[in-house]
Amino acid sequence: MLYFIGIALIAFLYSIVGHAGASGYIACMVIFDKPVSLIKPTALILNLAASTLNSIRFCGDGHLKKYILVNFLIPILLVSIPSTIVGGNLNITDTLLKYFLSLILFLSGIRFLITSLIKNNTIVDYKLPSKIVIFFTGLILGLLSGITGTGGGIFLTPLSILLKWMPLKTTAAASSIFIFFNSLVGIITWQTINNFSKINFISNIFLHLIVVLFFAFCGSSLGSKTFDDNFIKKIISFILFLASFKLAFA
Numbered sequence: 001m002l003y004f005i006g007i008a009l010i011a012f013l014y015s016i017v018g019h020a021g022a023s024g025y026i027a028c029m030v031i032f033d034k035p036v037s038l039i040k041p042t043a044l045i046l047n048l049a050a051s052t053l054n055s056i057r058f059c060g061d062g063h064l065k066k067y068i069l070v071n072f073l074i075p076i077l078l079v080s081i082p083s084t085i086v087g088g089n090l091n092i093t094d095t096l097l098k099y100f101l102s103l104i105l106f107l108s109g110i111r112f113l114i115t116s117l118i119k120n121n122t123i124v125d126y127k128l129p130s131k132i133v134i135f136f137t138g139l140i141l142g143l144l145s146g147i148t149g150t151g152g153g154i155f156l157t158p159l160s161i162l163l164k165w166m167p168l169k170t171t172a173a174a175s176s177i178f179i180f181f182n183s184l185v186g187i188i189t190w191q192t193i194n195n196f197s198k199i200n201f202i203s204n205i206f207l208h209l210i211v212v213l214f215f216a217f218c219g220s221s222l223g224s225k226t227f228d229d230n231f232i233k234k235i236i237s238f239i240l241f242l243a244s245f246k247l248a249f250a
Contacts, residue, residue, distance in 0.1 A: 003032045004211055011050055011212040015219030016227060016235050017157060018058055018172025020050035020179045021212070022150035024239070027246035034202050040149040042202045044186045047151050049209050050216040051180035057220035058173035068166060072128050073174050077181055079138030080145065080152065084182050087146020088189035101144070102248035108158040109240030116233035126164050142182065149186065151179030154243045157236065168229045176220075 010024035025043040034042075058064065064073075129137065137159065145152030153175040160171040202208065223232060 003028065004207070006032075007046075007208060008211050008215045011046075011215040012219040013235055014239055015050055015054050015216040016223035017232055017239065018054050018169075018174075018176040018179075018220070018223065019153045019157065019239060020047040020054065020151050020176070020183065020216070022047040022179075022183070023148070023154050023243040023246050026149065027242060029202065030246070038202045041187065041190050042205065042208070043149055044183050044190065045201060045205070046208060046212045047179060047183040048187065050212050051151060051153075051176050051183060053213060053216045054176035054220045055173070055180055057217070058169065058176055058224050061224045063169045063224065064173035064177070065170070068128070068170060068174060072134060072165070073177060075131065075134050076138040076141075077178065079135050080142030080178070081181060081185050083139050083142025084146040084152070084185045085189050087143040088149075088186055089193065090143075090147055098247050101148075102244045105154065105158075105240045105244040105247065108162065109237040109244060111162065112158065112233045112240065113237035116230045116237065124164055124167075126166055128165055129163070141178075145182045146186065146189065148247070151183045151186070153179040154239065158240065161233075161236075168232055169224065172223060172232075 006028040007025065010021045010028060014021035014024055022043045025046050026039055029039045029042065128134075137156075141152045141155050141159075144150075144155055156178055157171055157175050160166050160174070161168055165171070166174065223235075227235075
């Protein structure tokens with residue numbers, strides 16, 4: 001029972017910011033001693049389900065403009081998708097890399113928490129990165145997505161907001177689509193690694209999907225329409241802290 005409450009809470013909180021929850025699901029499954037070999041494919045399929053709903057919700061509410069789609073999202077996906085395949089085929093267990101990424105996420109979480117507590121009425125001038133920056137961002141995020149078994153949104157969202165590439169809810173919309181495609185590629189890559197044998201998921205996978213879909217719908221609806229930016233930043237900081245913990249100790 002506690003396990004499914006954890007899965008539901010993760011789906012709800014992550015979806016508020018357009019994320020699908022892979023890092024949270026992985027942490028939850030590790031804590032509750034689920035079979036290690038089943039954790040990554042299960043997290044990816046749950047990610048795919050949640051990111052589908054999040055994409056429909058945030059994009060349907062008009063948070064993703066055509067300009068962002070053409071000049072940012074499509075170019076970064078074209079680079080990150082093949083990079084995700086490469087990352088998914090790498091067998092990296094480097095403790096130093098894990099701790100470095102964990103520290104980056106933790107510091108980003110602190111930054112978001114601080115900015116969420118400060119009232120700032122300054123108008124922000126958002127500007128998309130250059131094509132070369134998008135290329136290297138997609139390359140690195142794709143690799144990280146494949147290596148960690150997540151959709152990559154946990155890295156894209158703080159980067160976009162802290163570097164003032166896009167407004168928060170536009171970032172959420174872009175991240176949800178980014179996560180969807182990288183999760184899909186992650187599942188396909190997992191299949192190829194295992195010679196297209198049947199994917200085994202954790203038992204009660206359909207119950208997992210029902211829980212995730214319901215709470216992802218609730219979270220993305222509130223994130224898209226109801227909650228203000230400062231509240232969403234607090235949620236992002238919590239998610240970054242959780243992801244940092246997962247990377248360091250899972």
